[in-house]
Amino acid sequence: MPEKLYISPSPHIFENQSTPGMMKDVIIALTPAIFAALYFFRGKALILLLVSVGSCLVFEAAIQFLMKKKVTVFDRSAIVTGILLAMVMPPSLPVWACMLGCLIAIGLAKQLFGGLGSNIFNPALLGRAFLMAAFPVFMTRWNMPVTLDAVTGATPLELVKFGHNLDVNYWNLFIGNVSGSLGETSALALIIGGVYLLIKKVIDWRIPLAYVGMVLFINFITNSVAPETYAGPLFHIATGGLLLGALFMATDPVTCPVTKTGRWIFGAGCGLITMIIRIWGGLPEGVMYSILLMNAITPILNRVTRPRRYGT
Amino acid sequence: MKNLQEICPNCNKEFCKGLWRQNPILIQVLGMCPALAVTTKAVFGFSMGMATTFVLVCSSLVISSARKLIPPEVRIATFTVIIATFVTCADYFLKANFYTISKELGPYVPLIVVNCIILGRQEAFSSRNNVLASFMDALGMGLGFSVVLVLLGSIRELLGFGTVFSYQVLGGWFQPWVVMALPAGAFITLGFLVGFFNWINAKRKT
Numbered sequence: 001m002p003e004k005l006y007i008s009p010s011p012h013i014f015e016n017q018s019t020p021g022m023m024k025d026v027i028i029a030l031t032p033a034i035f036a037a038l039y040f041f042r043g044k045a046l047i048l049l050l051v052s053v054g055s056c057l058v059f060e061a062a063i064q065f066l067m068k069k070k071v072t073v074f075d076r077s078a079i080v081t082g083i084l085l086a087m088v089m090p091p092s093l094p095v096w097a098c099m100l101g102c103l104i105a106i107g108l109a110k111q112l113f114g115g116l117g118s119n120i121f122n123p124a125l126l127g128r129a130f131l132m133a134a135f136p137v138f139m140t141r142w143n144m145p146v147t148l149d150a151v152t153g154a155t156p157l158e159l160v161k162f163g164h165n166l167d168v169n170y171w172n173l174f175i176g177n178v179s180g181s182l183g184e185t186s187a188l189a190l191i192i193g194g195v196y197l198l199i200k201k202v203i204d205w206r207i208p209l210a211y212v213g214m215v216l217f218i219n220f221i222t223n224s225v226a227p228e229t230y231a232g233p234l235f236h237i238a239t240g241g242l243l244l245g246a247l248f249m250a251t252d253p254v255t256c257p258v259t260k261t262g263r264w265i266f267g268a269g270c271g272l273i274t275m276i277i278r279i280w281g282g283l284p285e286g287v288m289y290s291i292l293l294m295n296a297i298t299p300i301l302n303r304v305t306r307p308r309r310y311g312t
Numbered sequence: 313m314k315n316l317q318e319i320c321p322n323c324n325k326e327f328c329k330g331l332w333r334q335n336p337i338l339i340q341v342l343g344m345c346p347a348l349a350v351t352t353k354a355v356f357g358f359s360m361g362m363a364t365t366f367v368l369v370c371s372s373l374v375i376s377s378a379r380k381l382i383p384p385e386v387r388i389a390t391f392t393v394i395i396a397t398f399v400t401c402a403d404y405f406l407k408a409n410f411y412t413i414s415k416e417l418g419p420y421v422p423l424i425v426v427n428c429i430i431l432g433r434q435e436a437f438s439s440r441n442n443v444l445a446s447f448m449d450a451l452g453m454g455l456g457f458s459v460v461l462v463l464l465g466s467i468r469e470l471l472g473f474g475t476v477f478s479y480q481v482l483g484g485w486f487q488p489w490v491v492m493a494l495p496a497g498a499f500i501t502l503g504f505l506v507g508f509f510n511w512i513n514a515k516r517k518t
Contacts, residue, residue: 097487108500112507133491 019116022253023076025202029193030083030248036176036186037087040145044091045182049083051095055102056082063111077116081105084124084248087183088241088288089131091143097135101127121295122255125288132288142179155180156239157284160231168231173238184241194247203251206260207267211246212237214271222279236278245287246270255295262301269294320444330452336429337460337502338509343429346420347461348498354477357465359413361458363406363421365451367398368430372450376438391434392425399424429457460505467501468492 037045060078064071085105089098105127113119132139142155156168156178172178176186183190197203215236222230236242250256250270257266270290277286320326336342346364351357371394375382382390403421406414414421424430433453438446466476472492474482491497 094487130491133494133496134489135487136490 019075019077022202023080025197025200026080026248027076027083029196029202030080030087030183032189032192033087033183033186033244034083036189037182040176040185041091041143041182042146044143045086047095048089048091048093048098048182049086051098052086052089052102053079053082055099056085056106059103059106060111063107064115067111069111069115072116075116078106081110081123081127084183085127087244087248088124088128088181090139090141090181092141093131093138097131097138100134101131104130117254119254120298121292122249122252125249125292125295128288129292144179145177145185155284156235157278160235160239161278161284168235170232170234170238173235178239180239181241184244187238187243190243190247194243197247197251203247203253204256204263206263207251207256207270208246210264210267211250211271211274212242214268215242215275218271218275218279230279236275240278240285241287242274245274245291249287250291250294255298257298257301257305259302259305259307261305262298265301265305266294266298269297319442320448323444323448326445326448327452330449330454330456331459332456334453335456335460335509336453337457338506340429340432341506342432343427343457344502345423346427347457347464348495348502350417350420351461351465351468351498352472352493353469353475354462354465356413356416357461357463358458358477359406359410360417360420361454361461363402364424364427364429364457365454366402367395367424367427368433368454368457369447369450370398370401371395371430372433372438372446373443375434376441376443376446379439382439387439388431388435391431391439395430395434396425429453464498464501464505467505468497472497 034049037049056078057073061071061073064073082102085101086098089101105123108130109121109123109126110116110119128139154162156173160168174187176189178185194203194208198205198208216233219230219236220233223233223235246267250267257263270287273290273293274286277283277289283289330336334340337344337347343364346360350360371391374394375391399422402424403414406417406421433450437449441449470476470481471489473488474480474486489497492501
């Protein structure tokens, strides 16, 4: 606060919460998932993480410098974007493609829209969506964990959807011993990080709850209607990027609605779109597109769910 | 006989405005349908631009010379019939001489009939200006449209296939970006082009 007399409309109570502080909490919360990624995907994960974080920082500083804006590269938001982007990439992705994804995430999704706080779409997910559209072959080539065997690397979602193999090992899904993107495989690590964020109140519990609840609900219905076609009740929560998306990406404070009702709708919508894509769509995984689509209607949700003033 | 200066005092200006200041795609954002749909390769953008320019110039000539005969109540219908005549000519010309290109362009050549650049120029310019001014206006608009289409097509072809006008530019190391050959690539490229030109215009003003 400046020292001169400051007159402003409500709210007058401020919380001592800053962008670097929030970002630090997110990085701490991502640490278990980073370790899980390093354990299961070894050197490939290390290289991708370093390249992704490094290029996000470099691109952020360079673009802000070129656009003659204040260089805010030390607010840690670029680090978070870099980690999240690496988390949603397949381990065998070439390094140059990873850098291109960082350029799209930082340059197109974040800085061209006006920098941190003004972006419509989650930068990391937009970077991944671009890579997915540009290099579909690289983005769907998976490695088995630990051995990094690339031949039999189909993800559990692909196995269930295209291979109709309903024999799922839930323990492996839980600890992350399955193929998939770097940070999305280990449900355990993601839940630890998510609980930390919820305790620190960095994220709102409504979005993950609505998201996971919706997925659980649809999963339960489809599984009870046709258990021989659709996987068991917890399958869709433990697989794919769902926990990563629900805990770390849908809750991005910039791109999710500000009202409580809006957040309920946002989370439930994400869950609904994810399940529609996973069960009836052409792709095995729908978390990325569900969050991006809900990001797009966030301004509408904000307007529709604006609370009524008392007395009107 | 009157001299040129008297018939068309701002000939230069009428021609140049279509290229930059009122560029149909970058400034007016008209004719998006062909601009986004056919520019997967530079050569398609070029043929589309040329076909549109031909139709635009010919119909501008006819409409501006007949502008006092066309009753204002049915002017849109009249314009459409005149435009459709030249579109049919262009379509058959492409089919006869450049069959593969015509096949690739598909329905977008017949669709020039409803291209809003052409109808817009007739409504806004040719129906109230003389023949020479209308000709310069149509030529400028058509060329401005073609240049942007070729630019769009070149960028998309370069990144999507590694070639420009089917000439290999990027070597074997280059991994084509599939997205650039898809509609999404058209939107991304167009967005960047419009942003870039706005940026240049903002720079020139200051």
